[in-house]
Amino acid sequence: MKKIGVILLVLSILSSCKIQRELVDMPIVFNEERIVLTKEYLLQRYNLEQETADIVPKMIVLHWTAIPTLQKSFEAFENPTLPNWRPDIKGVSGLNVSSQFLIDQDGTIYQLMPETTMARHVIGLNHCAIGIENVGGTKETPLTRKQLKANIFLVDYLATKYNIEYVIGHYEYTQFAGHPLWLEVDDGYRTEKTDPGMDFMEKVRKATKRFNFKPVPSK
Template sequence: MKRYFFVSFLIVILSSCTTQMEVVDKPIVFDNQRIELTKEYLQQRYNLNQDSPDIVPKMIVLHWTAIPSFTKSFGAFRNSMLPNFRPEIQTASALNVSSHFLVDQDGKIFRLMPETTMARHVIGLNHCAIGIENVGGTKETPLTRKQVKANIWLVNYLASKYDIEYLIGHYEYTNFEGHPLWLEIDEGYRTEKTDPGPEFMRKVRRATREFNFKPVPTK
């Protein structure tokens, strides 16, 4: 009897780990204006002159939106131009912030743009980083277990598809200053970040340790 329950339990665990999640394409505006602003960002921030806004992913960066709903979070990324209420980053570029994926509180995954096109989501590293945003992150709207599960699935998907070297939380980005991947030319252009939190990162890292991502550099 004990053996029967153990085998049944094992089957349930293995089934849950291999559950296929659905990625829904919900593209943000990526018109000629956004393409040109992205190429301009690559040139002005990183000294990269490119004919297209393509990137070679080497890193996955996890975020939270600090916005309580999917609709408002998506709306923050949708347009090409940065809105006027972001003066702390507006001087660096008129390009709007964005991310490749947006995960809702119920764990549903939405792809906002191609994975190999540059999104503005992490200073100094956009040229090589895929961004995953999670709706919420405030005291009133904390990140959920379903979002943890969705992020684990996404990291597995991306790391199996690309040569990903690093998995980091947004709050860890400044640890890469001086690293070969760090290309930001302005030493004064930094913002303080806490997303998505050490506990969220611990859970995702523990579940994806089979990929042997490189450790985050220490300052």
């Protein structure tokens, strides 16, 4: 029994080291301004009055940035307020978009913010969703096999750590309208999405099927 205990301890340490190697800290600006804007978003969009910007993760949403480089993708999320080139969503809130994770084309996983802090990345569901952004997603810079493997690793890691019920592609978010997790107050606030692609999602789901995630609600 003692020998088994030692083996389990070693495996635990090795597992921790692997996670530390795989997740690279690259924090965006999360100052008092962003905290205030995040709490305002929770209140105004979801009627959730909170003292903190914390969430309880129930869902993972996969995205692509449609931006070809890691640096430019990071810059899009870095500052607390929306840039001028996002007028389509600025009228809803001045809070900048972001996600908890950003995966480069070489498969490196960057953590931009804490997993249990709200990021603005998916309408109606930010209050319970961890976002994973992938650099690229255009015809010139399609998502890579290394990114696919990194997404599978990260979904596995997060689903082991939290009570994750759903793993969805950004293009599927509108199917949650009317679902108990859906809290967006404005029925007219929607954007059309295609990321990260149906084929990409199918491969991630197949590789993580052991978690028995709930199916996306039908339209």
